[in-house]
Amino acid sequence: MRYHTHVSTGWDSLDHIIDHLRWGDNVVWQVDSIDDYQRLVLPFVNSALSRNERVVYIRFGRHMPILDERPNLMIYRLETGNSFESFSREVHSIITREGRDVLYVFDLLSDLLHIWATDLMIGDFFVITCPYLFQLNTIAYFAILRNSHSFKSIARIRETTQVLIDVYNADGKLCIHPLKVERRYSPTMFLPHIKEKRRLVPVINSVEAAQLFSRLSHYDTTGAHRHLDYWDRLFMEARRLLQSDAAEAERKDLIQQLSRLMLTRDERLLALIRSHFTLEDMLSIKDRLIGTGFIGGKSVGMLLARKILMKDDPDTWGNTLEHHDSFYIGSDVFYSYIVQNGWWQTFMEHKTREGYFPKAMELKEKMENGVFPEEIVERFKLMLEYFGQSPSIVRSSSLLEDAFGSAFAGKYDSFFCVNQESPKQRYESFEKAVLRIFACTMSEDALTYRLQRGLDQSDEQMAILVMRVSGSYRTSYFFPDLAGVGLSRNPFVWKKGMDPQEGMVRLVFGLGTRAVNRVEHDYPRILAIDDPLAKPLVGLNDIRKYSQHYVDLLNLENNQIETVTLVEALEKGTPEKFDLMGIRDTEAVDAMREMGRPVKDYRILTFDPFLSETPFVDLMRRMFARLEQTYDHPVEIEFTVNFDQKGDLKINLLQCRPFKAMGSGPNDPLPDPREIGRTILRVEGNAIGAAISKEVTRIIFVDPEQYGDLSVQEKYAVARLIGKLNKAIAAGNGGSVLLMGPGRWGTCTPAMGVPVTFSEINHVTVIAEISHSTGSLVPDLSFGTHFFHDLVETGIVYLAVYPEDPEVECDLDWIRSRPNMLSALVPEGERFAHVVRVAETKDERLRIQSDVEHRKVLCYLALDDERKEIA
Structure with missing residues (x-):
């Protein structure tokens, strides 16, 4: 290891001025051209190689190479299209691999502006790289x-580096002007020096110095231009082009360039953006952008869907779509937040195989407690002043979110800011929401999702979408009239004659949180666009019981989101158009009157009048058709519905993303009864998923009768046990696995089912939810929810099993009769062997097959050839 050893720049005169280089020095040259830089690099490298020093050249610039290949010179060629994280991580890996006591030459850092478009990220790269180089001597x-x-960028570089030197060409002569040289000093070190032959001569006379700097002043632009980031200058050029008579092709090219810097890298989306966005649109987004970088998948999807509809039929959608005035927090803010709080090294360790989960947990805790730079804080405050006391919602909008093939549904958080506080408290609540969203990128569910899809090494910057909450004030409550989720393909056709290509909607009264989450004790309205009044009651005919009873809303007095009963919500005032949503429950009113109790306005939310008397269904049909046709892919939307003062329906399109519709796949007919030795499970209608025909090698079964007797703590322990069995599948100790259990998998309420996270069941093949009389253990075909998205994207077949239905067969006794292999797989789980059974069936000839066309699933013991002949 070397300490304070003097190293030559390769130029004796320069060595004399700065008293040589020191190990640990990062040297930044501010130059007019790449040629000037090369003239300084060559003697440095030649001198180093002559001393048998290790020299590494990091090549990434668009300019000609500074160094050519030669013996003992290691050249790393980095991909110029890499993002900030990928590029920085690759440089970090090179430095780690090369180790201590190495000399580096980097290409021109300014060339990175053409990749990242912002000085902020250049500064961040320098701030994280230079200390690591210093650390390795x-x-x-x-x-x-x-x-x-x-x-500002130059100031960050000056603060970080050990040596900063200006290089000019003055009247054909080279001028060297050291601006910062750490750990040494001389009386003339920081004077400009003019090259005279091989010597650098200091300008020590005041007259000559004044003349020199006067001549050099044209090199330095001291106006507002120098105060601007490269990013801002790029958009100034866009404004200039917009006001000129530039050709449409030139404008489209700039739209494409700005889109790659601010909207997306996805080529399919870029093609749509080029067709639908104008230069005015790009500048409008920039005006509402805090920081720099991408606005993220959720924001892009929302904006693109609106543009598609407006271009298709501006009259209809111009009068129907609710206006939005959203703000966007750019993805660069996320990286800079990590860098400027000093966590980048931990972030790099998280990107390794061994540190992927442990370092993420460390980062998650840190990220909820960091600080933002003053300029970002100021922009946040200006935005909050704009919204005032209007409620807003802070939504995740990461780079990978809502993309083709990766919806990230439910993996990241959103938070309501009710904003009924002082400005100081409003800011604190908002900042807390932003930090919690940043931190959720390190949640176990999100990490598992990325890992499972091969995205663990992909850049996943978190941008944020800040929206005004859609809705109206109702005394002390705030909520929209209706909200919901829509799919352009109906994944569950429960009635003959329905067309799955017409789409479906999951509709609720109040905030849409009850539409995107698996709600407990409640049933949102599911409707098929081609037959909206048909109700999929899944064999349960009590319309009162299986309707919406609770409402999510913002309580303005308590300054928080709340869930209240429908009766409580209506006590604050019945919405003017509520007769379209709920019919009066006369039976309940009569019953309360007979019991001598206060009579309230009891309603049943069927939404039937709304569906039949308003243009909503037709608008959804047209919206689905246009968006799917333009995307050339099924889509999912989130929306709210409000009625304006004239009583006209307004739709606020909050989100649009590509939706992976479950394909049918090969539809083999179900086996002949003569091929079946014993039916273990038969379901008709209540199934979601592609066609399947597989040998079942293992059944994991949570016994409904035993599960109901457990305490709440024990039910959570069972959920963790299922997670361990799921890991055993991932480790190769299980093939095609059928998971069966009571009520709803993934519920938040143990009384409703097994409270697993999706990452604890993501390796199974088929999941069955079994209805049971204990408590409220009832399945929920939650189309359009985050849980549903996870099933679809992972390719898991879903079954809702109602043993009381005469069309259903469910032989639980056969499963109970199999040897329980639980303790062999998870020894510590033996205490729950009476609740959780693991049956190894790879030698049982157990098969599961589905007939997608007729929505039938059959799990059976197949007869071997000899037994078939006998049959």
Whole structure:
């Protein structure tokens, strides 16, 4: 290890001025051209190689190579299209691999502006890379182009580096002007020096110095231009182009360039953006962007869907779509937050295989308690002043979110800010929401989701969408008239003649949180667009019981989101159009009157008048058709519905993303009864998923009768046990697995089912929810929810099993008769062996098959050839 050893720049005169280089130095040259930088690099490298030092050249610029290949020179060629994280991680890996006491030459840092478009990220890269190089006792050469970066960026570089030197060409002569040289000093060190032959001569006369700097002043633009980030200058060019008579092709090219910097890298989406967005649209987004970088998948989906509809039929959608005035927190803010709080090293460790989960947990805790730079705080406050006391919602909008093939449904959080506080408290609540969303990128569910889809090494910056909450004030409550989720393909056709390509909607009264989550004790309205009044009661005919009884809303007095009964919500005032949503429950009213209790306005939310008397269904049909046709892919939307003062229906399109519809796959006919030795499970209608025909090698069964007798703590322990069995499948100790249990898998309420997270069941093949009389153990075909998305994307077949239905067969006794292998797989789970059974069936000839066309699923013991002949 070397300490304070002097190293030559390769130029004796320069060595004399700065008293040589020191191990640990990062040297930044501010130059006018790449040629000037190269003239300084070559003697440094030649001198180092002559001493048998290790020299590494990091090549990434668009300019000609600074160094050519030669013996003992290691050249790493980095991909120029890489994002900030990928590029920084690759450089970090190179530095780690090369180790201590290495000399580095980096290409021109200014070239990275063409990739990242912002000085902020150049500064962040320098801030995370230079200390690591210093730590490993290296010497590194960097260069930046004069007048290409803002004063703030130069200040960050000056603060971080050990050596900063200006290089000019003055009247054909090279001028060297050290601006910062750490750990040494001389009386003339920081004077400009003019090259005279091989020597650098200091300008010590005041007259000559004044003349020199006067001549050099044209190199330095001191106006507002230098205060601007490269990003801002790019958009200034866009405004100039917009006001000019530039050709449409030129504008489209700039839209494409700005889209790659602010909207997406996805080529399919970029093609749609180029067709639908104008330069005015891009500038409008920029005006509402806090920070720099991408606005994220959720924001792009919302904006693109609106543009598609408006371009298709501006009259209809211009009068129907509710206006939005959202703000966007750029994805660069996320990385800079990590960098400026000093956590980048931990972030890099998280990206390793061994640190993926442990370091993420460490980061998650830290990220909820960091600080933002003053300029970001100020922008946050200005935005909050704009919204005032209007409720807003802070929504995740990461780079990978809502993309083709990765919806990330429910993996990241959203938080309501009711905003009924002082400005100081409103800011604190908002900042807390932002930090919690940043931290949720490190949640176990999100990490598992990324890992399972091969996205664990992909850049996943978190941008944020801040929206005004859609709705109206109702005394002390605030909520929209209706909200919901829509799918352009209906995944569950429960009635003959329904067309799955017409789509379906999951509709609720109040906030849409009850539409996107698996709600407990409640049933949102499911409707098929081609037959909206048909009700999928899944064999349960009590319309009162299986309707919506609770409402999510914002309580303005308590300044928080709340769930109240429908009766409580209506006590604050019945919405003017409520007769379209709920019919009066005369039986309940009569019953309360007979019992001598206060009579209240009891309603049953069927939504039938709303569906039949308003243009809502037709608008959804048209919206689905246009969006799916334009995306060339099924889509999912989130929306609210409100009625304006004239009574006209307004739809607020909150979100649109590609939806992975479950394909039918090969539809083999179900086996002949003569091939079946014993039916273990038969379901008709209550199934979701592609066609399946597989040998079942293992059944994991949570016994409904035993589960109901457990305490709440024990039910959570059973959920964790299922997670361990799920890991055993991932480790290769299980093939095609049938998971069966009472009520709803993934519920938040143990009385309703087994409270697993999706990452604890994501390796099974088929999941069955069994209805049981104990408590409220009833399945829930939750189309359009986050749980449903997880099933679809993972390809898990879902069954709702109602043993009381005469069309259903469910031989639980056969499963109970199999040897229980639980303790062999998870020894610590033996205490729950009476509740959780693991039956190994790989030698039982147990098969599961589905007939997608007729919505039938059959799990049976197949006869071997000899037994078939006998049959």
